[in-house]
Amino acid sequence: MKINFGQSKQSTLGIEWELAIVDTTTFEQVPGAPLLLERVEDPVDGPIRGEYLQSMVEFVTGVHTSVDSAVGELRERLEWALGVLEPHGLTLLGAGAHPFGNPADQKPHEKPQYRRVTDRNGWWGQQMAINGLHIHVGIDKKDKALPIVYGLARFTPYFIALSASSPFWMGEDSRFASQRTMIFQQLPTNGLPYHMASWSELETFASQLEGVGMIQNPSEIRWDVRPSQWGTVENRIMDSVPTLMEVGALAALSQTLVERMSQVLAKGETLDRLPYWFMRENKWRAARYGLAADVISVRKDDYIIHASDGIAYWLDKLGYIAEELGCQEQFEHVRELVTKGPSYLRQRRVAAATDGDMRAVTRSIVEELRAGTPQFKEVL
Numbered sequence: 001m002k003i004n005f006g007q008s009k010q011s012t013l014g015i016e017w018e019l020a021i022v023d024t025t026t027f028e029q030v031p032g033a034p035l036l037l038e039r040v041e042d043p044v045d046g047p048i049r050g051e052y053l054q055s056m057v058e059f060v061t062g063v064h065t066s067v068d069s070a071v072g073e074l075r076e077r078l079e080w081a082l083g084v085l086e087p088h089g090l091t092l093l094g095a096g097a098h099p100f101g102n103p104a105d106q107k108p109h110e111k112p113q114y115r116r117v118t119d120r121n122g123w124w125g126q127q128m129a130i131n132g133l134h135i136h137v138g139i140d141k142k143d144k145a146l147p148i149v150y151g152l153a154r155f156t157p158y159f160i161a162l163s164a165s166s167p168f169w170m171g172e173d174s175r176f177a178s179q180r181t182m183i184f185q186q187l188p189t190n191g192l193p194y195h196m197a198s199w200s201e202l203e204t205f206a207s208q209l210e211g212v213g214m215i216q217n218p219s220e221i222r223w224d225v226r227p228s229q230w231g232t233v234e235n236r237i238m239d240s241v242p243t244l245m246e247v248g249a250l251a252a253l254s255q256t257l258v259e260r261m262s263q264v265l266a267k268g269e270t271l272d273r274l275p276y277w278f279m280r281e282n283k284w285r286a287a288r289y290g291l292a293a294d295v296i297s298v299r300k301d302d303y304i305i306h307a308s309d310g311i312a313y314w315l316d317k318l319g320y321i322a323e324e325l326g327c328q329e330q331f332e333h334v335r336e337l338v339t340k341g342p343s344y345l346r347q348r349r350v351a352a353a354t355d356g357d358m359r360a361v362t363r364s365i366v367e368e369l370r371a372g373t374p375q376f377k378e379v380l
Helices: 033-037 067-088 112-120 142-153 156-163 179-184 199-211 244-266 276-292 307-325 328-340 343-353 358-371
Strands: 013-023 048-050 056-060 090-093 132-138 225-228 232-239 294-296 304-306
Touching (some): 013 067, 013 244, 013 358, 033 048, 033 067, 048 067, 056 067, 067 090, 067 244, 067 328, 132 244, 142 199, 142 232, 142 244, 156 232, 156 244, 156 276, 156 307, 156 328, 232 244, 244 307, 276 294, 276 343, 304 307, 343 358
Antiparallel strands (some): 013 056, 013 090, 013 132, 132 232, 225 232
């Protein structure tokens, strides 16, 4: 199977933000996507488009050179969508999963690719009421793509911990920071990328999947990090997040890491690698414990490192690149999330303060989305 890799300028940026549609009174997830999609020019490939469920919508930016401009485009899309939805008693929710809804109540759009997901995956296919955040970063040379895919996947636990926003599932605390991570990996072509030594090996892999009926096109290889036809590396590991501040922070971290890796490769050096089995363990730990996870590191002097300490280490190491790319402000918001708490912790604080009221939790996520910044209640 031929897999194309387009032309892209190094470290350009594109963002895909999946959001749920909820009722402003009951905070139930509802099939309100048609209200938006019937008002846009291209509901399939346009900047506001349908997603897997009739109760989801996705905002997709164009190509940007800075985090600030990409987030600015998302802000415009968000304001327009809320202006359409709110007069109808609807609004948007940015989270990996709805805190109390039954996912089986949500219906997919009538699209062959989505129908295959539902039919093939049985009960698990009915649980896919989950939302993600995908960040594309441009790669200037095709031969850098696969090393960066595997290199960026090594940072999976940090991206999970920072974005985790799905601790609750059908009204119960899953005790995971990101229940979405555990649900999404049930699909057969999802998960961490395998290490591929060459592009031809990737194409052989895709051909083998096609040959046994696992996929019909390369987009159905839904790795957590993957090369994209647009000439980008796509970071797909993250839960959707409630606020544009968090979107910007995660985009800045993705952009700076990819730029650093590109610089290393341009010098003829190699990227550090962690064995696949350790990366898989790190992913599980981060989904379970979030920032409190003990992460396996490539550094011999610090083989096990607290996720929050690991993030702080890379913030110090990547600061000069953030300056080069002009995303210092958004980059420093990562540090604020570490010290004050990602969404999964904020949601649990609301639940603890309201005797487990899941509608209060859902309302808090909606309010954060409207405000654009997290409601930090206390310092960890």
